[in-house]
Amino acid sequence: MKLGILTGGGDCPGLNPVIRAAVRTSIREGYKIIGIRNGWKGLVEAETFDLDATSVSGIIHRGGTILGTSRTNPYKDPGATEKAKANFKKLELDALITVGGEDTLGVANKFYKDGLPVVGVPKTIDNDLSGTDVTFGFDTAVNIAMEAIDRLHSTAESHRRIMVVEVMGRHAGWIALHSGIAGGADLILIPEVPIKMKEVVEVIQKRIERGKFFSIIVVAEGAKFDGSEVLLEKKLDEFGHVRLGGIGELLAKKIEDTTKLETRTAVLGHIQRGGSATAYDRVLGTRFGEKAVQLVKKGEFGKMVALRGTEIVSIAIEDAVKKLKTVEPDYYDMARTFFG
Ligand code: F6P
Secondary structure, three states, X not given: OEEEEEEOOOOOOOHHHHHHHHHHHHHHHOOEEEEEOOOHHHHHOOOEEEEOOOOOOOOOOOOOXXXXXXXXXXXXXXXXXXXXXXXHHHOOOOEEEEEEOHHHHHHHHHHHHOOOOEEEEEEXXXXXXXXXXXXXXXXXXXXXXXHHHHHHHHHHHHHOOEEEEEEOOOOOOHHHHHHHHHOOOOEEEOOOOOOOHHHHHHHHHHHHHOOOOOEEEEEXXXXXXXXXXXXXXXXXXXXXXOEEOOHHHHHHHHHHHHHOOOEEEEEOHHHHOOOOOOHHHHHHHHHHHHHHHHHHHHOOOXXXXXXXXXXXXXXXXXXXXXXXXXXXXXXXXXHHOOOO
């Protein structure tokens, strides 16, 4: 049996643990495994290299992906999908392990329907994939954001400032909500719930009334102001995504204009994705990578590994990508208890 493995989309802490686990499990099963470079681009261009125990030694603690990644969408170009399918044959692959978020797995699902034996592993710091309780990378991103929020507390308090912290997460508020809860933020703003300036100002004023002259506001990059997302760039990527960013700065200005209180913004950006994974994500990635090879062994193609409770299960890739997993209103309402 010969397997290929690729990582697509934005990089994410925990990718190397997944790759290491898939390689070590393949060795256990007596399979050959090759790495496909730079996501789907590498399959289209047949850019591959052999993987063995040595190539994955010492990588569990390393951030990024030893395979490289890209946001290439082969389904944008019929020629590219044909090349990818031809290369799959030419490389004499029996199965393909695809590690990615909604975009990469969406493509994996299309290739599966076009006849390729594909399995998926859910990756994204945004935690917005359905069908799995959590994706690897999320825990690391939340911890990085939480540590930043902890640090911002002391500077905000010393200067009696309002500090707006913009975090990633695209159209889902998971990173904002979890880092905000864990970091004791005074207000958390997420894409799922439109921002109301009245509420923002009330929170700040309520705190001043009880002698708290600073506030920490965590805002998700996809949070909507006056019904619209704030964009860094309108240009769409190959999967039709715009580049979000700027809500933190916009909100800080509105707050300063309305309250006359000194306000600053911290944009965490790609720091949330860089560097090594937490122990939780390394273990989850390891379990996902091991299970992905088991799915190949059992011929469970078109499936994705998923975490349900404490178990690693398999679900149809289709079910994971058909709807984004966003924050439920009840969950957000629970967090409101701690605002102000
Ligand atoms: O999907 C992961 C993510 O980090 C999002 O949270 C963010 O909106 C996007 O990727 C940023 O993409 P890029 O790395 O292409 O700037």
